[in-house]
Amino acid sequence: MRTTTSTAPTGRTVPVTLASGEQRHHQVLIIGGGNAGISLAARLRRYRFKDIAVIEPKSRHLYQPLFSHIAGGTADAFEAVRLQSAVTPQGVAWIRDKAVDVSTDTHTVLLESGSAITYDHLVVCPGIQNDWSSIPGLKEAMEGPHGASNYEYELAPKAWDLFRGMTGGTVVFTQPSGPASCAGAAQKPLYLACDHWRREGVLKDIRVVLAVPTPTIFGMEIIDEELNRKIDEYGIEVRFSTELASVEPQARTVQLLNTATGAAETLSYDVLHAVPPQSAPQWLKTTDLPAPGNRAGFVEVDPLILRHPRFPEVWSLGDSASTLNSKSGAALRTQAKVLAKNLRAVTRGRKPTTKYNQYSACPFVVSRNTVVFSEFDDKYSPMPTVPGWNNLARERRLTFIAERVMLPKIYWNLILRGLA
Numbered sequence: 001m002r003t004t005t006s007t008a009p010t011g012r013t014v015p016v017t018l019a020s021g022e023q024r025h026h027q028v029l030i031i032g033g034g035n036a037g038i039s040l041a042a043r044l045r046r047y048r049f050k051d052i053a054v055i056e057p058k059s060r061h062l063y064q065p066l067f068s069h070i071a072g073g074t075a076d077a078f079e080a081v082r083l084q085s086a087v088t089p090q091g092v093a094w095i096r097d098k099a100v101d102v103s104t105d106t107h108t109v110l111l112e113s114g115s116a117i118t119y120d121h122l123v124v125c126p127g128i129q130n131d132w133s134s135i136p137g138l139k140e141a142m143e144g145p146h147g148a149s150n151y152e153y154e155l156a157p158k159a160w161d162l163f164r165g166m167t168g169g170t171v172v173f174t175q176p177s178g179p180a181s182c183a184g185a186a187q188k189p190l191y192l193a194c195d196h197w198r199r200e201g202v203l204k205d206i207r208v209v210l211a212v213p214t215p216t217i218f219g220m221e222i223i224d225e226e227l228n229r230k231i232d233e234y235g236i237e238v239r240f241s242t243e244l245a246s247v248e249p250q251a252r253t254v255q256l257l258n259t260a261t262g263a264a265e266t267l268s269y270d271v272l273h274a275v276p277p278q279s280a281p282q283w284l285k286t287t288d289l290p291a292p293g294n295r296a297g298f299v300e301v302d303p304l305i306l307r308h309p310r311f312p313e314v315w316s317l318g319d320s321a322s323t324l325n326s327k328s329g330a331a332l333r334t335q336a337k338v339l340a341k342n343l344r345a346v347t348r349g350r351k352p353t354t355k356y357n358q359y360s361a362c363p364f365v366v367s368r369n370t371v372v373f374s375e376f377d378d379k380y381s382p383m384p385t386v387p388g389w390n391n392l393a394r395e396r397r398l399t400f401i402a403e404r405v406m407l408p409k410i411y412w413n414l415i416l417r418g419l420a
């Protein structure tokens, strides 16, 4: 079947809305029109797939890596947003709705509107869920005047407003344990803010505390070396193997728990910058797509070919896939290429033989003009894509320009068009 898509004279994709009880079918149905869904759809269009639909409820597409720069005052909020209608590839149907269940028996996705879509192949990529309510007091603290985060588009500009107004006091930054989208991004607003305070001459009057769940700052020797140097330079107090246990927003205190020793600590704060615990989207956890007994709820996939081991017509990539790598846009860029090739092979009656190499990356923005660039595999062993790896892993201006200036352009113009 050929997709019936609607493209406005402006070149924008007009969303399709289905009535309750309505049914339709697509050869390739993609749940989630974020980084993974749109870049994969674009790549499949290039491979001449004719009947692709993306289910995506939101009208705005967000480039999340810029949230850290918005929180740290090195980007404006508008830079991270495009209309979904502008990023959905031409010839791809955009179904503006929410998936609420998947029936793997009947190859059907049920939507919030009460309609249903059947598929030949289903790609599941609705991202990851921020579990703000899983820590007592955290949600309330974020809603109050002293809490902010780079992990929500709406809270990132608030972070910068709070940081730039500071001339003294205590700021607590927290990074959660468990699965996370680009875990290291929790630290980027920290370094950006410290550099700002240093330039303003107030860093010496601000107590900066960072709680990380790991026994070292990141987990790769060369990167830890660089980050520790910056931490010393800024005078940051780091609590290793430490998690946020609860917040009392009225009293402006956090309770931290050292998971290695069991020791608890209460700290007063003037500003709390927190990153929430994260897990698979709630509705996904209750489908039969996660591995049986896997409470994290991410879609079970063969981590090499990205195909579901029990339901061969189901595929997954990005933050909602239970791959072994550290979740990131850099990882899913590689995954999208693999998945598109494997799906093309299968629809042509061949075996899916292209394998994902477990690549991931995290550019640590460590000042307002430098980056420490980490590239690694699922075991956190270095996996450089550019010769001279050691140079890129050291603090560099060049990698800041690549991350802050070039990457957003590459994202909007190449990655989302299936070209990179």
Ligand SMILES: Cc1cc2nc3c(=O)[nH]c(=O)nc-3n(C[C@H](O)[C@H](O)[C@H](O)COP(=O)(O)OP(=O)(O)OC[C@H]3O[C@@H](n4cnc5c(N)ncnc54)[C@H](O)[C@@H]3O)c2cc1C
Binding pocket: 031, 032, 033, 034, 035, 036, 037, 055, 056, 057, 058, 063, 064, 065, 066, 067, 068, 097, 098, 099, 100, 125, 126, 127, 128, 150, 151, 181, 182, 185, 281, 283, 317, 318, 319, 320, 327, 328, 329, 330, 331, 332, 361, 362, 363
């Ligand atoms: C603050 C921050 C900084 C980051 N920095 C970096 C970085 O520097 N480098 C890097 O490589 N990565 C970074 N990442 C990670 C990167 O942004 C993610 O890995 C990437 O966006 C994941 O893509 P995705 O498509 O899986 O999920 P998303 O991009 O989140 O897209 C998921 C989409 O699914 C939609 N959806 C949700 N539920 C449903 C449903 N029920 N039905 C239909 N659609 C649904 C959502 O609306 C959304 O559009 C960062 C992430 C954050 C939060």
